[in-house]
Amino acid sequence: MFEVQDRTRESFQRLASAELPAMYWLARRLVRDGAEDLVQEALLRAYRSFGTLRQDAAAGPWLKRILVNVFRDQLRRQARSVEELPVDQVEDFSLYQTLIEQDPLPYSDTLHHDYLRAFAREDVREVLLRLPELYRAPLVLRYMDGFATKEIARLLDVPLGTVLARLHRGRKRFEQELWAYAQETGLLLKGTVQ
C-alpha cells in the first residue's frame, strides 16, 4: 500500500532543492550553453506534474527524466540533422593501444590510469561537447548518470538498437577526442599529472 505523499508547493521545493546539483551537472554535460535554462524548464514541467510522482524517494530519477525530455524537445525544435558517423571512421581507433604506442607519459608506471587523471572535470566536459548530441546524450545518460539502455531508448524516443549503435560509436569517438584534446591543449604538459 502506498503511503500518502505530501504534494504541496513546499514539498516540491524541498525535493527539488535537494536535486538541483544533479540536475545542473547533467544539463551541463548535455548542452554547451543554457544549462540553467534547461534546469528551470524541467523544474517548471516537474512542478506542473508533481502529482504523478508516486514516491519521494524517486524524485531524483524523475526530475532527471523530465530534464532529458526537455533536452530532447529542444533538439527537435532546433531540427538540426546530424549525420551518423560511418562505422569504419571510428571503429579502428583504440585509445588503449594509442597510449601504448605513443607513450605520452614515459615516466608513468600506470600510463592509462595517469592519462585519464590528467583530465579535470571541465576538460572532460569539453571533450564530451566535441561529440555530436546524437552520441553525447546516450553516453552521458548511460555511463555518467546510470540510466539503463532501454530507458535511454524510451527517453530519446529511438529504437534500442539505435541507442546501442550510438553508444558504441560515441565511446569510440569519445576515446578519439580524449586523445585529440590532450594533444591540442598540451594537457599533459601542464603538470597536472602527479
Added chain:
Amino acid sequence: MTVKPGPIPCSEAVRQLWDYLDQAVSEEDQEKVEEHLSFCRRCCGELEFAKELRGFLASQGAEELPPHVRARLERFVDDL
C-alpha cells in the same frame, strides 16, 4: 554434427567489450568474448582499460553548485 566456430578476432572482441561489461550480450557472445580473452593479452588490457574508463566517467557525477548558480536556481524554485 555441429562444427564449433573458431575464436573471434580481436576487432570483434574489442567491439563487444563494453556491452560485455554491461552484460548486454547474448550468452553465446559472452562465451566467445571470454574464450578470446583467455588467450589474448592485448584484449585483456583493452578490457581493463574499458573498466577504468567506465569508472572514470561514473566519477564525474554531481558536486556542489557554484554559489551564484545555486542562488539563482533556488530563487526560481522559491518563486514557483
